[in-house]
Amino acid sequence: DIQMTQSPSSLSASIGDRVTITCRTSQSISVYLNWYQQKPGKAPKLLIYTASTLQSGVPSRFSGSGSGTDFTLTISSLQPEDFASYYCQQSHSTPQTFGQGTKVELQ
Amino acid sequence: QVQVVQSGAEVKKPGASVKISCKASEYSFNNYYMHWVRQAPGQGLEWMGIINPTGSSTTYAQRFQGRVTVTRDTSTATVYMELTSLNSEDTAVYYCAGSASYSGTYYGYWGQGTLVTVSS
Numbered sequence: 001d002i003q004m005t006q007s008p009s010s011l012s013a014s015i016g017d018r019v020t021i022t023c024r025t026s027q028s029i030s031v032y033l034n035w036y037q038q039k040p041g042k043a044p045k046l047l048i049y050t051a052s053t054l055q056s057g058v059p060s061r062f063s064g065s066g067s068g069t070d071f072t073l074t075i076s077s078l079q080p081e082d083f084a085s086y087y088c089q090q091s092h093s094t095p096q097t098f099g100q101g102t103k104v105e106l107q
Numbered sequence: 108q109v110q111v112v113q114s115g116a117e118v119k120k121p122g123a124s125v126k127i128s129c130k131a132s133e134y135s136f137n138n139y140y141m142h143w144v145r146q147a148p149g150q151g152l153e154w155m156g157i158i159n160p161t162g163s164s165t166t167y168a169q170r171f172q173g174r175v176t177v178t179r180d181t182s183t184a185t186v187y188m189e190l191t192s193l194n195s196e197d198t199a200v201y202y203c204a205g206s207a208s209y210s211g212t213y214y215g216y217w218g219q220g221t222l223v224t225v226s227s
C-alpha cells in the first residue's frame with residue numbers, strides 16, 4: 001500500500017494568510033494526487049486533481065503543485081470559508097489512500 | 108452533475124451486518140466507477156473498495172476483505188455496500204463517491220454520507 005504523510009495535522013491562521021499543506025507519498029505516484037476540502041458534517045469536496053488542476057468552480061486562491069512523492073496545497077489568501085479540514089489522496093493504485101488530514105483553524 | 112442520495116442512518120449490534128445504498132439521479136451514473144470511503148468520528152478518510160460500471164468487478168482494501176461486499180444494480184442506478192461482523196470500530200460515516208476511471212482520476216461527486224453506529 002502507498003503510505004501518505006500529510007503535514008501539519010493542524011494549523012492556526014488568520015484571514016489573509018498564505019497557507020501551505022504538504023503531502024508525501026511512500027512511492028512515486030506521478031501526478032495522481034488529489035486534494036479535498038471537508039467541512040463538519042459534510043462530504044469532502046474536490047479542490048485540485050492530478051496535483052495541480054483546479055476543479056471547476058474552486059476559487060483561484062487554491063493551487064497545487066508537485067509530482068513523484070512530494071506535493072503541496074497552497075491557499076494564497078485565507079478566507080473565512082476556508083476554515084475546514086483538507087485531505088490529500090492518491091489515485092495511482094489501490095487502495096486509494098488518503099492523508100491523515102489537516103485542520104485549518106482561526107488563529 | 109450527477110446527484111447521489113444514500114440511505115439513512117443505521118444502528119446495529121456487534122456481530123450484525125449493514126447494507127447501505129447509494130442511488131443516483133440519472134443513468135449516466137452507470138458510466139462511473141463507484142468507491143466506498145468511511146470516516147470514523149473525529150478521524151480521517153479511509154478507502155474501502157471500488158466497483159466498475161457494469162458491476163462485474165470489485166476491489167477491496169485488504170483490511171476489509173471477507174467482510175465487505177459492494178454490488179451494483181444498473182437498472183436502478185444504485186450501488187450497495189454490505190459490511191458484516193460489525194464491531195464498535197466500524198462506527199463511522201460511510202460515503203459513496205464516483206470516479207470516471209479505476210485509477211489515475213478523482214472523486215468528482217459524493218453521496219451525503221450514512222452514519223452507522225455499532226453499539227450493544
